[in-house]
Each structure stands twice: as C-alpha cells, then as structure tokens.
Amino acid sequence: MRIAFITSEYSGLPNSGGIGSYFQHAARCLANAGQEIEVFTSGFPSQLQSEKGIDFHQLGESSSPNFAVHAAEAFLSRHRKAPFDILESAELNAEGLYAARAVPEIANVVRIHSPSIILNRYLDLPPTSWQKLFRSLQQTRIAVGAWRRGLPIPPIHLGTHVPIWFPNRETEERETAASADLVLVMNEEMRRFIRIYWWIKDEAILQVPNPIQLSANGTSYSGMPNSDPKLGFIGRLEPRKGVLELAHALKQILPHYPEWSVVFAGRSVPSCLSGVDVGKMARELLKSFGARVQFPGFIPPDQINSLLLGLDLCVFPSLWESFHYAVLEAMIAGRTIVATRTGAVAEMLDQGKAGLLVDPGNVRQLANALDSLMVNPERRRQLGEAAQKRAISKYNESAIIPAILDAYRLAIERRDRRVHNKSSAVVTAS
Numbered sequence: 001m002r003i004a005f006i007t008s009e010y011s012g013l014p015n016s017g018g019i020g021s022y023f024q025h026a027a028r029c030l031a032n033a034g035q036e037i038e039v040f041t042s043g044f045p046s047q048l049q050s051e052k053g054i055d056f057h058q059l060g061e062s063s064s065p066n067f068a069v070h071a072a073e074a075f076l077s078r079h080r081k082a083p084f085d086i087l088e089s090a091e092l093n094a095e096g097l098y099a100a101r102a103v104p105e106i107a108n109v110v111r112i113h114s115p116s117i118i119l120n121r122y123l124d125l126p127p128t129s130w131q132k133l134f135r136s137l138q139q140t141r142i143a144v145g146a147w148r149r150g151l152p153i154p155p156i157h158l159g160t161h162v163p164i165w166f167p168n169r170e171t172e173e174r175e176t177a178a179s180a181d182l183v184l185v186m187n188e189e190m191r192r193f194i195r196i197y198w199w200i201k202d203e204a205i206l207q208v209p210n211p212i213q214l215s216a217n218g219t220s221y222s223g224m225p226n227s228d229p230k231l232g233f234i235g236r237l238e239p240r241k242g243v244l245e246l247a248h249a250l251k252q253i254l255p256h257y258p259e260w261s262v263v264f265a266g267r268s269v270p271s272c273l274s275g276v277d278v279g280k281m282a283r284e285l286l287k288s289f290g291a292r293v294q295f296p297g298f299i300p301p302d303q304i305n306s307l308l309l310g311l312d313l314c315v316f317p318s319l320w321e322s323f324h325y326a327v328l329e330a331m332i333a334g335r336t337i338v339a340t341r342t343g344a345v346a347e348m349l350d351q352g353k354a355g356l357l358v359d360p361g362n363v364r365q366l367a368n369a370l371d372s373l374m375v376n377p378e379r380r381r382q383l384g385e386a387a388q389k390r391a392i393s394k395y396n397e398s399a400i401i402p403a404i405l406d407a408y409r410l411a412i413e414r415r416d417r418r419v420h421n422k423s424s425a426v427v428t429a430s
C-alpha cells in the first residue's frame with residue numbers, strides 16, 4: 001500500500017508538536033510493516049534524514065494556507081508518477097484539503113488531533129478580575145462616547161483580549177473532515193465533538209489509538225527510585241500545558257521536600273495574543289528554590305529517554321490535550337505519572353490505575369497528588385510498573401498498526417463506492 005502523509009509538523013522540525021510525533025511514529029511503524037510512505041512536510045531537506053521505507057518531500061513553507069497549496073502541488077506531481085492508495089492528513093489548518101480536492105479519486109483519511117476552535121481557547125492566560133474590570137471600564141467609556149455622538153454602540157467584551165477565531169479556517173477544518181472517506185479519532189471526546197459541532201455521521205468515524213515505535217524508546221528502564229529524587233515536566237512552556245498551575249502547586253509542597261529537585265524541560269513559547277512568557281512567570285514563582293528548580297530549555301527528541309531515566313516522578317498538568325505522546329513516552333520508561341483528565345490521557349493511564357489523574361486547572365488536586373507520591377516510593381514503583389505494562393501491551397505497533405491498515409482498507413472500500421455512485425449518477429443523468 002502506498003500512503004501519503006501531508007503535515008507541516010514532523011518530529012525533528014522546529015514547529016513540531018504532538019501531531020509531528022504522531023506522523024513520525026505512524027510513518028516508521030507502517031514502513032516497518034512493509035508499506036510505502038511518502039511524507040509531504042515543511043522545512044528544508046537538511047532538517048530530516050532519509051529513513052528506510054520513508055521518502056520526505058520538504059516544502060519549506062509552514063504557514064497556513066500556503067503550506068496546504070504547496071503540499072497539494074507536490075502531492076499531485078508525485079501521484080501522477082506513482083499513484084497513492086491513501087492520503088492521510090490532520091484536520092488542524094486543513095492542510096490536506098487542497099490535495100484531496102486535486103485528486104478526488106484518492107482514499108482520503110483525516111485524523112482528528114486538535115481543532116483550532118478548541119486549541120485557541122488555551123492560547124493565553126485567563127484575564128484576572130482587575131484586568132476584566134479595567135477592560136470593561138475602557139470599553140464602557142468608548143460606548144458612552146459613541147452614544148453621545150449618535151454612532152453605533154460597540155459591544156463590550158469582558159476580557160483582556162478578543163480570542164483569535166478565523167471562521168474560514170474553522171469552515172475548512174470541518175470540510176476536511178466532512179469530505180473524508182474515513183475520519184479517525186483517538187478518544188471518545190473527539191468523536192463526540194465532531195458529531196455535535198461538525199455534524200459528522202457516527203458511521204464515518206472510527207476510533208483508533210495513536211501508535212508508538214517501542215524500539216525507538218526502549219523499554220528497559222527501572223522504576224526504582226534515584227538517590228536524589230527528581231520531578232520533571234516535559235513539554236512546551238505555554239498556558240495550555242498547565243505550567244503555571246504546576247508552578248503554584250510546587251510552591252506549596254517543595255518546602256516540605258528539600259531532597260527533591262525539579263526540571264521544566266521544554267522551550268518557552270510566549271503567547272501569540274498578549275506576549276505573556278509563561279516560562280518566565282514560572283521561574284519567577286519558583287526563584288526562591290534556587291538551583292533546585294531548573295529550566296534547561298528545549299530537549300532534542302533523541303535525549304528525552306535519558307532525561308526520563310533520571311526522573312522519579314513525571315507531571316503533565318495540561319489544560320487540554322488530545323493524545324499526549326510525552327505521557328506515553330514516560331509510561332514506556334516506567335515512570336510514575338501525574339496527569340490531568342483531558343483527551344485520551346485518562347484512557348492511556350487506565351482511568352488512574354497506571355498513574356494519578358487530577359482535574360485540569362485544579363492546583364489543590366495537583367499538589368495533593370504530587371505530595372502523596374513524593375512521600376511514598378513504593379507507590380511510585382507500583383504505578384511505574386503498571387504504566388509500562390499498559391503502554392507496551394496497548395500502544396505498541398504490533399497492536400495498533402493492523403487496526404490502522406484495516407482502517408485504510410475500509411477507506412478504500414468507501415472510496416470505491418463513492419466513485420462508483422458518482423459514475424452511476426453521471427450515466428443516469430446523461
């Protein structure tokens with residue numbers, strides 16, 4: 001089977017995130033299963049090394065919609081020379097929409113990761129009460145001035161910023177999913193969202209977890225405690241990842257555990273709305289602990305395993321996630337995990353049997369969960385073992401890749417019916 005992936009994100013590229021991790025693991029796992037994979041992605045040829053069974057087409061442009069246009073052109077050129085059986089893309093920014101329009105006879109698969117309408121809710125910190133009051137007073141003054149001059153009165157928004165929402169992008173993301181032969185989701189929450197808000201029929205949706213290439217991560221890590229216990233966060237330092245909630249929780253409990261140190265591993269990403277630097281704010285909140293709290297910045301993917309090996313406790317306090325690859329990597333490493341109930345995370349951690357779960361944004365729950373594990377090494381060991389066992393049995397490529405290939409075959413069957421019905425309609429009309 002010849003499979004084309006269209007994605008501006010791919011693990012190893014500067015703009016890559018969870019979507020990039022998915023496409024890397026899926027590409028490698030499918031190539032190991034004997035499939036032919038071509039990836040149309042952003043960046044430049046020197047940024048991704050060729051891999052067995054995977055051809056990369058790096059198009060440079062990564063912004064929307066330019067990337068989608070360039071990807072469609074490159075995809076169409078390759079498809080004419082060696083036809084693909086499957087086109088898969090993510091819904092975010094509708095990056096595969098133009099390619100699917102250019103080749104309507106292709107079996108089109110769309111995997112739902114994080115629609116913009118959800119993701120944009122977490123781009124910035126929520127405004128404080130003072131900021132809301134100040135903003136509303138400013139807008140009231142403007143409204144009164146407009147009323148006195150007989151001008152239209154503008155609406156008053158109780159917030160520091162107007163949320164970014166692009167109706168055209170939302171429409172295109174929905175169209176990308178609605179026009180696909182098969183829509184893949186990784187958790188029940190996303191299935192519910194696209195049924196209710198995007199009006200996608202349930203029979204068009206199939207739930208298949210994301211795969212992970214175990215050989216790339218290793219599974220031999222021990223869950224035994226280190227002599228100098230360390231707690232770690234791995235991910236971008238941005239509002240959506242719950243960085244400030246973690247900083248507030250640590251400020252409460254670290255004074256009781258002077259033997260513990262903390263690492264925030266990831267690059268700081270200032271908000272695109274207000275420019276707030278969450279990493280800087282977390283450093284300020286925890287500066288009284290000195291060298292016990294470290295911010296090493298971006299960690300290359302090939303060094304994540306070494307970092308995990310030195311951690312006794314991993315915490316992932318995201319306000320929103322769809323499928324958290326960092327959680328899965330920590331599970332494979334046998335680490336003890338505290339994470340929030342969001343997206344597929346609760347399912348990944350077996351509803352709390354393979355790691356502790358807390359509500360997103362709840363600092364008290366987060367502090368209590370960390371406190372209960374920092375004082376109990378035996379409980380940490382038990383949870384680490386359970387996490388590793390679950391990751392290896394449920395998310396390894398031998399368990400998931402057959403399900404993905406079955407999904408592709410179903411998409412091809414639906415494509416065949418779609419093309420046949422369209423041909424029949426044309427014949428009848430003539």
